[in-house]
Amino acid sequence: xxxxxxxxxxxxxxxxxxxxxxxxxxxxxxxxxxxxxxxxxxxxxxxxxxxxxxxxxxxxxxxxxxxxxxxxxxxxxxxxxxxxxxxxxxxxxxxxxxxxxxxxxxxxxxxxxxxxxxxxxxxxxxxxxxxxxxxxxxxxxxxxxxxxxxxxxxxxxxxxxxxxxxxxxxxxxxxxxxxxxxxxxxxxxxxxxxxxxxxxxxxxxxxxxxxxxxxxxxxxxxxxxxxxxxxxxxxxxxxxxxxxxxxxxxxx
Amino acid sequence: xxxxxxxxxxxxxxxxxxxxxxxxxxxxxxxxxxxxxxxxxxxxxxxxxxxxxxxxxxxxxxxxxxxxxxxxxxxxxxxxxxxxxxxxxxxxxxxxxxxxxxxxxxxxxxxxxxxxxxxxxxxxxxxxxxxxxxxxxxxxxxxxxxxxxxxxxxxxxxxxxxxxxxxxxxxxxxxxxxxxxxxxxxxxxxxxxxxxxxxxxxxxxxxxxxxxxxxxxxxxxxxxxxxxxxxxxxxxxxxxxxxxxxxxxxxxxxxxx
Numbered sequence: 001x002x003x004x005x006x007x008x009x010x011x012x013x014x015x016x017x018x019x020x021x022x023x024x025x026x027x028x029x030x031x032x033x034x035x036x037x038x039x040x041x042x043x044x045x046x047x048x049x050x051x052x053x054x055x056x057x058x059x060x061x062x063x064x065x066x067x068x069x070x071x072x073x074x075x076x077x078x079x080x081x082x083x084x085x086x087x088x089x090x091x092x093x094x095x096x097x098x099x100x101x102x103x104x105x106x107x108x109x110x111x112x113x114x115x116x117x118x119x120x121x122x123x124x125x126x127x128x129x130x131x132x133x134x135x136x137x138x139x140x141x142x143x144x145x146x147x148x149x150x151x152x153x154x155x156x157x158x159x160x161x162x163x164x165x166x167x168x169x170x171x172x173x174x175x176x177x178x179x180x181x182x183x184x185x186x187x188x189x190x191x192x193x194x195x196x197x198x199x200x201x202x203x204x205x206x207x208x209x210x211x212x213x214x215x216x217x218x219x220x221x222x223x224x225x226x227x228x229x230x231x232x233x234x235x236x237x238x239x240x241x242x243x244x245x246x247x248x249x250x251x252x
Numbered sequence: 253x254x255x256x257x258x259x260x261x262x263x264x265x266x267x268x269x270x271x272x273x274x275x276x277x278x279x280x281x282x283x284x285x286x287x288x289x290x291x292x293x294x295x296x297x298x299x300x301x302x303x304x305x306x307x308x309x310x311x312x313x314x315x316x317x318x319x320x321x322x323x324x325x326x327x328x329x330x331x332x333x334x335x336x337x338x339x340x341x342x343x344x345x346x347x348x349x350x351x352x353x354x355x356x357x358x359x360x361x362x363x364x365x366x367x368x369x370x371x372x373x374x375x376x377x378x379x380x381x382x383x384x385x386x387x388x389x390x391x392x393x394x395x396x397x398x399x400x401x402x403x404x405x406x407x408x409x410x411x412x413x414x415x416x417x418x419x420x421x422x423x424x425x426x427x428x429x430x431x432x433x434x435x436x437x438x439x440x441x442x443x444x445x446x447x448x449x450x451x452x453x454x455x456x457x458x459x460x461x462x463x464x465x466x467x468x469x470x471x472x473x474x475x476x477x478x479x480x481x482x483x484x485x486x487x488x489x490x491x492x493x494x495x496x497x498x499x500x501x502x503x504x505x506x507x508x509x
Contacts, residue, residue, distance in 0.1 A: 048386055074388040081386075088383035092371075102387045150387075160386075 001026040001190050002047055002158065007056035009042055016042050018214030019056070024192055024207075029184055031193045031201040033236065034211035035245065040194035041085070043211060044160055047192060048080050049073045060158070078106065081151030081189075085163040087143040089135035095122070095146050096131035102154040121149040124186075125179055141172040148179060152187060159183060161193040165200045177203045198237050202226070210236065212245070275470050278392065282400050282466065285393035295398040303364045303399075303465075304406030308413070311359055315347075315414040318355060319421025322346055326422075327430055336432060340440030343422030348449045352415040354501055356407060357460035361493040365468035368399055369489035372472025373482035381473070396469040400462065407461030408454045415453065452508045459504060464493040 002024040009017040016039040024030045034040045045051040046058050049065050058065045060076060068076060089098050097104070099121055100114035109117070119131050125145040135143060144164065151159060161180060165173035177200050183189060184204075195201055201208050202222045209219040210233050218225065218233045228234065235243030326339040372395060375381050384391045419441060426432045468489040475485040 045382070050382055050385055070390065074390070077386060077388040082383070084379045084383060086378055088379040090375075090380055090383070091378075101389075105387065105389050154387075 001028075001061060002192065003057075003059040004043070004046065005057045005059070007043075007046055007053045007058065009039070009046070009051065009054055016214060017046075017053070020211070020214070020216055022209060022216055022219075024190060026190055027184075027188060029180075029191045029193070029204055029206045031195060031205035031208050032211055032216075033196060033198070033201055033208060034194075035196060035236065038211050039214055040196075040211055041162055044082075044162055044192065044194050048077060048082060048160060078102075078154060079157045080160060081154065081156035081158070082160040083144070083147045083151050083162065083164055085166055087135075087147035089138075089143055089146055089150070091135045093134075094131065095133050095135065095138070098135065098146060099131075099149045099153050101150065106154070117153065118149070121153050122146070124152070124182075125149045126175070141168055141175070144168065144172075144176055145179070148176075148183070152183060155187070157189060159187075159189045159191040161191065161195075163195055163197075164193060165195065165197045173197065173200065174203075176200075180204045196236075198239070212236075274474065275466075278396070278470050278473065279466060281392040282396055285390065285397040286401065288393070292394065292398055295394070296401055299398045299402035300406055302367070303360060303402045304409055307356075307360050307363050307406075307410060310363065311356055311410050311414055312417055314355055314359055315352075315417035316421040316424075318351055319343055319347060319418030319423075320425045322351075322418070323422035323425040323430075327426060327432075336430075337436050337440055338444075339426050339432070340419075340422065340437040341444035343426075344419055344441045344445045345449060347415045347418035347422075348445065348453045350453075350501075350505070352411045352418060353407070353453045353456040353460060354497065356410040356414045356457065357464060357497045358494055360403075360407060360410065360461075361464045361468070361490055361497065364403075365464045365493050366486050366490050368465065368468040369472035369475075370482055370486045372396075372469060373475035373485040376473065376475045377478050377481060391473075396465075396473065399469055400465045403461035403465030404458060405461070407464075408457040411453055411457040415450070452505075455508060456501065456504050459500060460497050463496050463500065467493045467496060 004020050004022045007017050007020040020043060022030070022032070032040055032043060042051060046053055047060070049058070049068070052066065061079065063076060065073065065076070090101065096115045096118040099118035103109055103114045103117060115131065122128070122131060125148050127142060127145050127149070130138065130142065130146070135146070138146065164176050164180060168176060180191065180193065181204055184191060193204060205222050207219060208222055208225040209216045210225070212232055218228055218230050220228070225233065225237065231244050235245050322343045323339055326342045327336055330336050330338055375395070381391045381395070384394060423434075423437055426437050427434045471485040471489040471492070475481045477484070
C-alpha cells in the first residue's frame with residue numbers, strides 16, 4: 001500500500017535521508033524507531049507528500065506521489081489521517097470544528113450534521129462533553145485524543161502517527177497505545193507510527209523498522225527486533241548511552 | 253581578485269534573492285487561489301471584520317487628531333500672509349492624497365499585520381499549517397487569500413473614513429476653536445478638492461492593503477525557529493510593511509501626480 005524506494009532528502013548541508021526504502025502492506029502497522037533528529041518525522045512527511053524527496057520515489061496505492069499535481073495530491077490525502085506530535089489542533093476553533101474540519105471542507109454536510117459526527121468520533125476516542133471547548137482548555141492527553149478524532153473523521157484508509165505518546169504520562173501513553181490498536185481493529189486502517197518509545201512500539205507494531213544515519217538498518221517483527229544481535233539496534237532498544245550510536249553534543 | 257569579489261556578491265545576494273523568489277511564488281499562489289473557486293466567504297468576512305472594523309477606533313482617533321493638527325499648523329502658517337481661508341483646502345488635499353491612505357496603512361499594519369504574522373507564524377511552528385495540508389486543504393488559499401482580499405478591500409474603506417474624519421477634525425479646530433466661518437472652510441474644502449485627489453488616495457490604499465497583507469502573511473507563513481522565530485516574523489512584518497508603504501508612497505505619488 002505504501003512504498004518508499006531509495007528516498008534521499010537534504011536540508012542545505014544536512015543530509016537527513018540517505019536512501020530509505022520501506023514497504024507497508026495494506027492493514028499492517030509499521031513502527032519506525034530511531035533517535036531524536038534521525039529523520040523519522042521527515043520520513044513520515046514524505047509519505048503524505050508534505051515533503052518531496054530529492055531523489056527516490058514514494059508510492060501510495062500504486063500512485064507515485066511525484067507524478068501528482070496539487071489537486072491529485074489533495075485527493076490522495078483524503079485517504080490519510082495524521083496525528084501530530086503536538087496534536088496541531090487549530091486553536092482558533094472549538095473542538096468539534098477541529099474534528100469536523102475535513103468534513104466541512106470536503107463534504108456538503110451541514111454544521112449540525114458535522115457536529116453530530118464530531119461528537120461520535122470524540123466518543124470513539126473516549127472523550128465526552130468536550131466538543132464546545134477550545135483546544136487551550138484541554139490537557140495534553142485530551143489534545144492527542146482530539147487530534148486522533150480529527151484524523152479518523154474522514155474515515156481514512158491510512159493513519160500516520162507522529163510520536164503519539166511523547167509528552168504523556170505512562171498511563172495516558174498506554175491509553176493512546178490502546179486507542180491506536182482499537183483504530184486498527186475497528187477501522188481496519190494501515191498505519192505508520194514513528195516513535196522512540198519502545199514500550200509503545202512493541203505494543204502496536206506488526207513490523208518495527210529502525211532508522212539510523214538516514215537509512216533503515218533493521219526491520220522485523222517486535223520479537224525479531226527484541227532479539228536482534230545488531231549492536232546499534234540493541235543499544236537503542238535497551239536505551240543505553242554506551243555503544244556504537246554517537247550522541248551529538250555528548251562527550252564520553 | 254575579481255572572481256572573489258563576484259563570489260562575495262553572489263553569497264551576499266543568495267538569501268535576499270531566495271526570499272524574493274519565494275515571495276513572488278507566494279503572490280502567484282495567492283492569485284491562483286483567488287481565481288479558483290470555491291470562495292470562502294465566511295473566512296473573508298471574518299478577516300474584513302478583523303482588518304477593517306476592529307481597526308476603526310484607532311484609525312478614527314488618529315484621523316481626527318491629524319486633521320486637527322493640520323488645521324492648527326496650516327492656520328498658523330497661512331495667517332502670516334493672510335491666507336487662513338485656504339486651511340480647509342490644505343486639510344482636504346493632505347488627507348485625501350497623502351495622510352488618509354498612509355496613516356491608515358501604517359496603523360493597520362501595526363495592528364492587523366503584526367497579528368497576521370504572529371498567527372500564521374504560530375500556526376507554522378505548531379504544525380497547524382502542516383495539519384491543514386494533511387486535511388487536503390491548500391493553506392495559501394485557506395489562510396492567505398482571505399487576508400489578502402480583505403486588506404485589498406478594507407484599506408480603501410478605512411481611507412475614506414480617515415479622509416472624512418480628518419476633514420471634520422480640521423473643521424472643528426478651524427471653525428469652532430479658531431473662529432473661521434463654517435461656510436468659508438467648507439467652500440475651501442470643496443472648491444479645491446477634485447475626484448482625482450480621492451482616486452489617487454484610494455489607488456494608494458489598494459496597493460498598501462495588498463502589500464501589507466502579503467508581506468505579513470509571507471513573514472508568518474515562512475516562520476521557523478519556535479517562539480523566537482514568531483517574534484522575528486512579527487517584527488519583520490511590521491518593519492518591512494511600513495518601509496514598503498513609505499517608499500512606495502513616493503513612487504505612487506510621482507506616478508499618479
